[in-house]
Amino acid sequence: MLRVVSTLRPLLRSPLLPGPKPLPRPRRPPRPFRALSSAAPLAASPPSAPSPAPGAVEFREEHLVRCAAARRAPLRVAVLLSGGVDSSVALRLLHAAGHSCTAFYLKIWFQEDFRNFWSECPWDDDLKYAQAVCDKIDVPLEVVHLSDEYWNHVVSHMINEYRNGRTPNPDVLCNTRIKFGAFLEAIENLGFDYIASGHYAHVVHPPFENAEGPSVLQLSKDEVKDQTYFLSHLSQPQLRRLLFPLGCITKDEVRSLAVQMDLPNQARKDSQGICFLGKVKFSEFVQRHIGEMKGILLEAETGDYLGMHRGFWFYTIGQRQGLRLSGGPWYVVEKDVQNNVVFVSRNYYSLDKRRRTFRVGSLNWFSDSGPSDNERLKCKVRHSPDFHDCTVTKEQTEENGDVLAVRLSEDDQGLAAGQFAAFYRDSACLGSGIILDSWDEMSFPVCAKALETARMEDKSKMGKPIRIMNLEHLVKPEPEPAKVA
Known part of the structure; x- marks a missing residue:
């Protein structure tokens, strides 16, 4: 069952990152899609365990569904489905754990605006695979347009950052402002307990006796595929609403499960590149929008x-x-x-041109306090399985407010203003900030x-x-x- 939803479109109440006003956007003819209204309710079924469906698979190894179980079932879960293998396996694990699931495919501006610019539509195959995955277990699929939100809160920010010589991370912005921002707000009153996706990360929620305690973002079992870096700028209220079923298993296990489940997309390659670009090259995106x-x-x-x-x-x-x-x-x-x-x-890479010290602003911590002053932590300055040992010092500046001075234990030549630096204490991600333009005496x-x-x-x-x-x-x-x- 496929429905297209065009009015799940609340504007974000306040920008999560400071930035200029959105750029003007080319006008498009309105789409004649059916609106979501009280006359067209979402297909979120009552919280009862789903009946066995064709293609259902039993999982005898408890760790395969540990991150999907969430200690209680059934739950009503909104599952972000991209048509790829990871999100498809995540949906099947949630279904196997006994949750009542509704799948959502998010359709964003870039995929549609460029349909006539390139020879093929980047999202047609994705949507076909997503529908086929849902049909195997009789899970409803909703297609949601968030094109205006994407332009206003991701694309405009990216273009302005590039024009100012900085290097933004669109995947962090997409997670923070769209997938778990505008979309979460859109379904806030529709009765879902959690939003789930195919990210490689693990959220540990507080026990029932301490329901007001913070949720903790932890590294996934697969250190190479771990995506906590891309999730490090979420807020605590966002984190409390999330489930990541793949956080307890490895990519190899996901591929094996896809075969065991006989998923129609089991042989699809992983997507490479920026969240929204699809088949479009990054250089083409920059050329078209900045020139x-x-x-x-x-x-x-x-x-x-x-x-x-x-x-x-x-x-x-x-x-x-x-x-x-x-x-x-x-x-x-x-x-x-x-x-x-x-x-x-x-x-x-010569030793006399090393970079070990930088400053981070726009700080976001999952707990109120963040790291201690002069605390030794681990950090990532890009999506990678590698960590840097570092020492952080809190500072107050007139231009950027609260900032963190970071000193790495070893050189890193690829530090770029506008990118995110994520900080970790053991296996827990504490949060992140944006690398600032201002460099110290160690710059090149x-x-x-x-x-x-x-x-x-x-x-x-x-x-x-x-x-x-x-x-x-x-x-x-x-x-x-x-x-x-």
Whole structure:
């Protein structure tokens, strides 16, 4: 059973992250989808255990359904279903645990606005697979449009961040503002106990005798697939409403379960890339919404003019691909946003250019207090199974309010303003913040000549770029054989 819902559309009451006003959005003709109203209630059935359905599978290993059981059943659960393997297995585990489930497919602006721009529609296959998964166990599927919310609270923020030379994380924003933001608010009064998804994370809710205690976001069993980094900026009220059935199992077990369940999408590959882009390349997204503006590439150490670039917003700190320079490898090390100049270096990983200290603002903690001053924690500065040991110090600044000064125990060359840093105490995620523009004395050094060249108004006088050859790649002439006297 498939229904399309177009008016689950409450605006977020307040932005979860500070930012400029949403950008104007191209107008589209209204969609003739049926509205959700009192005459068209959601198919959330009464809290009774579902009857066996075709394709039902028994799970003899308790740990497979531990994160789906939530200590009591049945519950009414709204399940976010993408058409991929992970969310499909999550739905089946919740169903096997005895919960009454309704599946929701979130359709967002990008997937629809670009239907005529690219040759194929990115979401058609996803929706077909989602419907087929639901049909096997007779679970209703609702298609919900949150296009306006997505444009206002994710896309506009991303575009403005890129224009200001920062590197936002759309997956964190999508989780915070859309999946567990606008959607959670939309179904708030529809009788669901929890929202569930196929994220690799584990939420430990307080016991019944301490119902007012905080919920805790913990690492998943699969450390490589763990997605707590993407969930680290949620609020405590959001966290208290979530279930992640895959938090107690590994990706290999998920794939095995998909085969055991005979899921129609069991052979689908995992999606790679940003939450909303689908089959669209990131560079195409940036080009379409920000455009191109030619600028110069300068070597940070010498100020030498090396070539041209398409616009500083296409590049992030530590980036190697797309520079098209000979004699490399070259890395982006700094950006001059005002003058549209990108500084590059071949010595990005040299010891004298290390980065260990940075500051984090827009702090979000799952508990009121957050970490202690000078506490030793672990942190992630990107989605990765790797952690940094770090020490955090609380500071108060006039420009950014409460910030956290972070000192890593080892170098990290890829720190980029606008990205999130998530903090952990043992296996528990404490929360996260946004890496700020302001760097300390450890930032990558750009020479005076390079800075002066970047400020030149008429860069046409610079002549042709310097072509640097990598001497190791040159073929050395063979030595002449020694003459025998």
